[in-house]
Amino acid sequence: MATGIQLPGSGETIDLQQQVARLQALLEASRQVHATTREDEVLDQVLRIVVRELEMAGAAFPGLGRTYGVIPDEDQPPLPIFLLEDRDGRRMAELVVAPPEGRELTLYEADFIEGLALQAAVALENARNHERNLQWARVQQDLDAARNIQRSLLPQKLPSIPGYSLAYRSDTCYEVGGDYLDIVELQDKSLLLAVADVAGKGLASAIMATNFRAAFRAMAIQGLPMDELAARMNQHHWTEGDQARLRYVTAIFMRLWPEDGVLEAVNAGHNPGFLIQAGGETCELESSGTPLGMLPGMRYSSRQCSFPPGSRLLFYTDGLTEVFQGDEEFGSERLLNAFSRCPSQNADDMLVAIWTALAEFGGGGPQSDDMTALALCREMDRMVSAE
Numbered sequence: 104m105a106t107g108i109q110l111p112g113s114g115e116t117i118d119l120q121q122q123v124a125r126l127q128a129l130l131e132a133s134r135q136v137h138a139t140t141r142e143d144e145v146l147d148q149v150l151r152i153v154v155r156e157l158e159m160a161g162a163a164f165p166g167l168g169r170t171y172g173v174i175p176d177e178d179q180p181p182l183p184i185f186l187l188e189d190r191d192g193r194r195m196a197e198l199v200v201a202p203p204e205g206r207e208l209t210l211y212e213a214d215f216i217e218g219l220a221l222q223a224a225v226a227l228e229n230a231r232n233h234e235r236n237l238q239w240a241r242v243q244q245d246l247d248a249a250r251n252i253q254r255s256l257l258p259q260k261l262p263s264i265p266g267y268s269l270a271y272r273s274d275t276c277y278e279v280g281g282d283y284l285d286i287v288e289l290q291d292k293s294l295l296l297a298v299a300d301v302a303g304k305g306l307a308s309a310i311m312a313t314n315f316r317a318a319f320r321a322m323a324i325q326g327l328p329m330d331e332l333a334a335r336m337n338q339h340h341w342t343e344g345d346q347a348r349l350r351y352v353t354a355i356f357m358r359l360w361p362e363d364g365v366l367e368a369v370n371a372g373h374n375p376g377f378l379i380q381a382g383g384e385t386c387e388l389e390s391s392g393t394p395l396g397m398l399p400g401m402r403y404s405s406r407q408c409s410f411p412p413g414s415r416l417l418f419y420t421d422g423l424t425e426v427f428q429g430d431e432e433f434g435s436e437r438l439l440n441a442f443s444r445c446p447s448q449n450a451d452d453m454l455v456a457i458w459t460a461l462a463e464f465g466g467g468g469p470q471s472d473d474m475t476a477l478a479l480c481r482e483m484d485r486m487v488s489a490e
Contacts, residue, residue: 128156128215129215129218129219129222132152132156132219132222133219133222135148135152136148136149136152136219136222136223136226137222137225137226137229139226139230140229140230140233140234141230141234142227142230142231142234143169144230145223145226145227145230146164146167146169146196146223146227147169147171149162149164149198149219149223150162150163150164150169150170150171150172151171152219153171153198153200153216153219154171154172157212157215157216158203159172159200159201159202159203159212160172160173160174160175160201160202160203160204161173161174161200161201162174162198162199162200162201163198163199163201164196164197164198164199165197165199166196166197167196172201173201174199174201175201175205179205180205182199182200182201183199183200183202183208183213183216184197184198184199184200185197185198185200185216185217185220186198186220187220187223187224187227188224189224189228190228195224195227195228195231196227198216198220198223200216246277246278246279246306247278249278249279249306249309250275250278250279253275253279253280253309253312253313256313256316257271257273257284257285258271258284258285258286261286262286262288262294264294264361265361266361266412266481266482267361267479267480267481267482268448268449268450268451268478268479268480268481268482269286269450269477269478269479269480270449270450270451270453270454270477270478271284271286271454271475271476271477271478272454272458272474272475272476273473273474273475273476274470274473274474274475275304275473276304276305276422276470276471276472276473276474277304277305277306278306279305279306279309280304280305280308280309280312280473281300281301281302281303281304281305281308281309281311281312281350281473282298282299282300282301282312282420282422282473282474282475283297283298283299283300283301283312283315283316283319283352283354283475284297284298284299284475284477285297285316285319285320285323287320287323287324289323289324289326289358290326291326291360292360292361292362293358293359293360293361294358294359294361295323295356295357295358296356296357296358296359296418296477296479297319297354297355297356297357298354298355298373298418298419298420298475298476298477299312299315299352299353299354299355299373299395299420300352300353300354300373300420300421300422300473300475301315301350301351301352302349302350302351302352302353302394303350304472304473307350308350311347311350311352312352314343314347315336315340315352315395318336318339318340319336322335322336322339328405329356329357329358329367329368329369329405330369330402330403330404330405332356332369333354333356333369333371333392333395333403333405334401334402334403336352336354336371336395337371337392337393337395337396337397337398337399337401337403338399338400338401340352340395340396341396341397341398341399343396347396348396348397350396351372351393351394351395351396351397352371352394352395352396353371353372353373353374353394353395353421354370354371354372354373354394354395355368355369355370355371355373355374355376355388355418356368356369356371357369357376357388357416357418359410359479364409364410364411364412364481365407365408365409365410366407366408366410366416367405367406367407367408368388368405368406368408369391369403369404369405369406370388370389370390370391370403371390371391371392371393371394371395371401371403372390372392372393372394372395372397373390373394374419374420374421374424374435375387375388375389375390375435376388376416376417376418376419377416377417377438377439377442377443378408378410378414378415378416379414379415379416379442379443380411380413380414381411381412381413381414381483382413383443385439385443386408388406388408391403391404391405391406392404410481411481412481412482412483413448413481413482413483414480414481415442415443415448415450415453415478415479415480415481416478416479416480417438417442417453417457417476417477417478417479418476418477419438419475419476419477420472420473420474420475420476421472422470422471422472422473422474422475423438423457423461423474423476424438425471425472426461426464426465426471427465427468427471428464428465428466433461433464433465437460437464438457441456441457441460441461442456442457442478444456445457448480448482448483449480450478450479450480451478453478453480454476454478457476461474
């Protein structure tokens with residue numbers, strides 16, 4: 104007496120020998136389907152197995168534009184459809200099978216294709232995940248390169264100014280960011296310094312910051328008055344088009360004449376710069392106009408200040424003031440306190456003190472914005488210090 108397996112809902116049976124043969128064939132088909140991590144090869148392999156191994160007239164993944172063999176016209180009777188679903192039950196594809204001469208699938212054929220469809224679904228999801236991983240790896244590689252390029256555009260060597268201490272620090276929120284900092288030495292031995300912040304963060308802001316750098320450097324060597332420099336930078340950014348206007352730039356520019364101990368600054372919609380005189384008097388270099396690129400034809404006013412021995416100055420982006428402890432913001436007052444109370448007259452030490460205060464306040468939480476600061480100090484006269 105023959106032993107067989109009866110499938111639920113059907114009067115047909117598959118004897119054990121046929122079942123073993125089916126499982127062996129399905130195992131081989133599964134091996135072939137899982138042998139590649141390319142989506143197109145997975146789909147083509149499934150179609151070839153259906154047509155060649157089961158001798159179907161044709162098979163297709165209509166939604167993915169792949170066909171093997173012959174698929175009857177749409178006016179023919181409906182063809183068997185087998186769904187390929189991912190692990191979460193979402194439909195990825197439909198496998199349509201055309202039996203020869205329009206007959207129905209046998210129990211063995213239908214059972215085999217159902218098993219094949221399950222294996223194909225796993226292979227297809229794996230192939231798509233693999234492709235996404237490759238794409239992400241390429242994106243990450245590009246972002247790493249962009250980060251290195253952006254870092255290389257920061258001042259690589261700070262000018263040595265007798266009697267002064269100069270330092271900066273810039274940490275991006277993501278791989279690249281929209282903060283910009285630059286120091287340009289001019290022919291008359293003065294220094295032009297800039298700290299700017301492109302609206303937003305990430306790659307788009309980084310691209311805009313690079314464009315901003317090119318324009319700033321081109322204008323810096325012309326020795327323009329500070330108010331004229333800001334006006335031209337504003338007009339240049341405005342004429343760059345709609346995308347540039349959406350990513351307007353707040354900026355603060357300063358020109359320092361080290362030998363005279365005089366500086367001139369202009370603030371275009373940026374956070375106020377902190378200037379602390381030797382006696383402890385604080386002066387905030389506040390904005391005199393809108394951010395660059397927001398309105399055409401904008402004019403700005405500059406401010407000239409003395410910078411005697413013992414003075415210190417801080418320019419920064421809003422990523423420093425917008426560090427949070429719960430709902431409480433670090434704010435400009437805490438920033439000014441951390442800067443002014445640092446006992447050292449070294450600019451590097453001052454920035455270390457500020458970043459330490461930020462880390463303690465934020466409790467080690469993730470950075471939410473780009474953070475850039477530039478510190479400038481004028482050393483006390485040695486004879487005064489000795490007294």
